Amino acid sequence: MNLAIEIAAENGIGWVTVNNSNHFGAAGRYGHFAADKGMIGFAFTNTSPTTFPTRSSQKALGTNPISIVAPANGEDRFALDMATSTVAFGKIEIAERKGKDCVPSGWGANENGIEEHKPEIILKGGGTLPLGGIEERGGYKGTGLCQMVEILCGIMAGGPFGKNIREWTGTAQKADLGQCYIAVDPECFAEGFTNRLQEFLDETRNLKPIDPSLPVRCVGDFSKSHKFLTENVGGLVYHKSQIEYLHKISKEHNIPFFEVSNFKAPKI
Incomplete structure (x- = not known):
């Protein structure tokens, strides 16, 4: 991301891909590096295949997180960091450790790619579902987002992609993940970006909530x-x-x- 920021400072946008990498932690932290410099930061990574593409009985996509951080006024920011599966695999592990009998619809599937709610079954050879869950609930959109990340991080970076990445529990092979970092200088576009973003964030937070005790939040x-x-x-x-x-x-x-x-x- 630091290289992308340097390029963006000269050209308005910096786009960098990385291969032969490893788990890079939380995707969102890299976007904050760009926001600290007054820029919009994007970060993406592919991961080991734990997700069933829509209609597939095989895991062939990662949870493939995407992140964008944009600076508003002061310390305020729009900061998105999300998996393109419905949840990260670790949330299913945590649900089991908390003794949950079931996880919500759309979280996971059994070893054959069929939607499953019991965490212990999902964890025995199953996997995650793309954002949206099954096809009827819009899971094909999540599949598309997962595949987008594979294009940016695997194919563009010249590294492995999809089902060719090692299993996440394997240690005999190197992880060999791919990442993509983008920095954009908003001053190259319409004037007053931070003020306009602040207005948008404030308007969202001031929306009338369904439950007065639970105010509307921004990402x-x-x-x-x-x-x-x-x-x-x-x-x-x-x-x-x-x-x-x-x-x-x-x-x-x-x-x-x-x-x-x-x-x-x-x-x-």
Whole structure:
């Protein structure tokens, strides 16, 4: 992303692809690098194939996250960071560890690509569904978004793509993932970008909510609230079942466990 920012500073837009890479963490953080410089930042990555394309009985796409971060006034930003599957695979793992009997429709499928709600079955050879879920609920749109990321990150970058990427649990092969970073200088377009974006964000947040106790939020507001929460309590907030699982892992591998404090997180 830093290279894309340098190119954009000279040319208005910088577009960089990367191959032979690894898991790059949260996609959104790279967009913030661009926003810090007053630019719009996009970041994409392909991942190991855990997602069933619409009508497919085989996993051939990753969760393939996409991100865009755009600066408004002050520290305010539009910050989108999302999987192009309905959820990231880890959310299904967390649901199982929390003891959930079922996950919502559209999250996952069994080993044959048939929609499944029980997390333990999804985790036994199954996988995620594209954003929207099954075809009748618009899953073909999520499939298209997943494939778009494969074009940007696998095909354009000259690396593996789709089902050719190693399984996410495999360690015998290198990950060899592809990424794409784009930085855009909004000053090359219509004047007053940050003010106009701020107006849009404010108008959205001031919409009349269905439930007065749950105000309308913009993309990125929930993450910002979580950031403030962790700063205020001085640590990360985990569900009790996650703590129990991590404690089990620490014992198995003789790793010192971190300090835990009881805390009830407010609804945000």
